[in-house]
Amino acid sequence: MEFEAVIGLEIHVELNCATKLFCDCPNRPGDEPNLNTCPTCLWYPGAVPRLSRDALEKASLLCLGLGAELQPVSAFDQKVYYYPDLPKGFQLSQAHCPLSRGGGIDIMDETGKPKRLRIHHIHMEEDVARLVHEMEGRLPISLVDFNRAGAPLVEIVTEPDFRSPHDAMEFLKALRTQVRYVGSSECSMENGTMRVDANISIRPRGTDQMNTKVEVKNMNSIRHVGDAIAFEIGRQSAAVKAGEAVVLHTRLWDPDKKATFMMRAKFEGPCVPDPKVPVIELTAEYIEAMRSRLPEMPAARAERFIAQHGLTGEEAVFLSSDPEVAVYFEALIAEGVAPRTAMHWLTTQLIPAIRERGQKPGDTPVTPARFAGLLKMMSKDEINANAAREVMAHLFESDESPEAIVAARGFAQVSDSAELDSLIDKVLEDQPDAVAKVRAGQNKALGFLMGQVMQASGGKANPKIVRELLAKKLGTN
Numbered sequence: 001m002e003f004e005a006v007i008g009l010e011i012h013v014e015l016n017c018a019t020k021l022f023c024d025c026p027n028r029p030g031d032e033p034n035l036n037t038c039p040t041c042l043w044y045p046g047a048v049p050r051l052s053r054d055a056l057e058k059a060s061l062l063c064l065g066l067g068a069e070l071q072p073v074s075a076f077d078q079k080v081y082y083y084p085d086l087p088k089g090f091q092l093s094q095a096h097c098p099l100s101r102g103g104g105i106d107i108m109d110e111t112g113k114p115k116r117l118r119i120h121h122i123h124m125e126e127d128v129a130r131l132v133h134e135m136e137g138r139l140p141i142s143l144v145d146f147n148r149a150g151a152p153l154v155e156i157v158t159e160p161d162f163r164s165p166h167d168a169m170e171f172l173k174a175l176r177t178q179v180r181y182v183g184s185s186e187c188s189m190e191n192g193t194m195r196v197d198a199n200i201s202i203r204p205r206g207t208d209q210m211n212t213k214v215e216v217k218n219m220n221s222i223r224h225v226g227d228a229i230a231f232e233i234g235r236q237s238a239a240v241k242a243g244e245a246v247v248l249h250t251r252l253w254d255p256d257k258k259a260t261f262m263m264r265a266k267f268e269g270p271c272v273p274d275p276k277v278p279v280i281e282l283t284a285e286y287i288e289a290m291r292s293r294l295p296e297m298p299a300a301r302a303e304r305f306i307a308q309h310g311l312t313g314e315e316a317v318f319l320s321s322d323p324e325v326a327v328y329f330e331a332l333i334a335e336g337v338a339p340r341t342a343m344h345w346l347t348t349q350l351i352p353a354i355r356e357r358g359q360k361p362g363d364t365p366v367t368p369a370r371f372a373g374l375l376k377m378m379s380k381d382e383i384n385a386n387a388a389r390e391v392m393a394h395l396f397e398s399d400e401s402p403e404a405i406v407a408a409r410g411f412a413q414v415s416d417s418a419e420l421d422s423l424i425d426k427v428l429e430d431q432p433d434a435v436a437k438v439r440a441g442q443n444k445a446l447g448f449l450m451g452q453v454m455q456a457s458g459g460k461a462n463p464k465i466v467r468e469l470l471a472k473k474l475g476t477n
């Protein structure tokens, strides 16, 4: 029997608000433990939670950015469970009346066909405290840090539309891009601002059964999500073939062993409406105001890049996948750089250099104006590509203009024929073997001679003129 997977995702995204969801404590989970706390987020009896307006706005923008419908009425429930990371015994979450319903993300499936992966709903909830397990001598101890308690989260719950690791990974990449666009979160699985649980079941291919699912947690990158789903499909298929029943439980992904392991039976506590947090009523005006704040979203921007700047689909998708890169690209064009040059130099040179230095395209000393100045010097043949790469490195180190760097450090390109003439003659004299090979029709040797001349010029020769002069001297044109 052949099986297919039925997969749904639950994605927690931590909103980048300055304060927590129900109090004014700073939302900085990484601070010294238990620094950012108050009676509300320490969950003392009698504390009155007040919903953060900023969190509601950021959550609303996130919902709209994912094509979801904000609900006119939503409300918080008490999701009951008892654990040391939640001493009050319940988490404030929206179980019955979520902030939004619907929405979805369009991806390309493995065969290159467009596919829509639907979102069931998106709700807000508070994060729980963090447990730290340590050893005190030979005694295991557990510590609780409340800095994260009450941090503002949204949970995105999808429909079980996913059939493969590919679907899940593409969805998560697109989700991350779209949430970054609306500015609600960094969505980094590596630093924990995006956490993904996958619900996976299998069924005979071609049927529409919904079988018992297994929940997998603890994946720290989008790649881990793909690996964990692939492993779990294999494990469940083998179990069913061996006649074992799949039981509802939670498993943890171990990235080192590349396998999932049983953690616990899945427990769903009861949810009861919370009597303290007021019901959220969103007016049509509020929803419209939020909608008007949405930026141009990545898919629309990619289409515009294709139409307006003549990029290929792949290039447009790449440049629009990070809002800061997209803005940088258009700033270069506004400075008069040709779109193809801007695209090429951004993707192959500048972005890697920026990332290498731990900077961001929106916050780097190599501003679009300075980088455009450099690219324009190259377009005007004042410097060659080699020199441009070196000048780029200097742009990170000093605030001089590219023109000043070129002048001060002698990067200007040598296009003077007389000067290049003598350089080439010297190289031809030193390399009689290569010259003979070129004359015998071996074009590879021509490339070698080109390289020798470029080296002799300290990388400053204009390659176009060198090529012309060499061809003339060797009679290959």
Ligand SMILES: [Zn+2]
Residues within 6 Å of the ligand: 020, 023, 024, 025, 036, 037, 038, 039, 040, 041, 042, 150
């Ligand atoms: Zn607090």
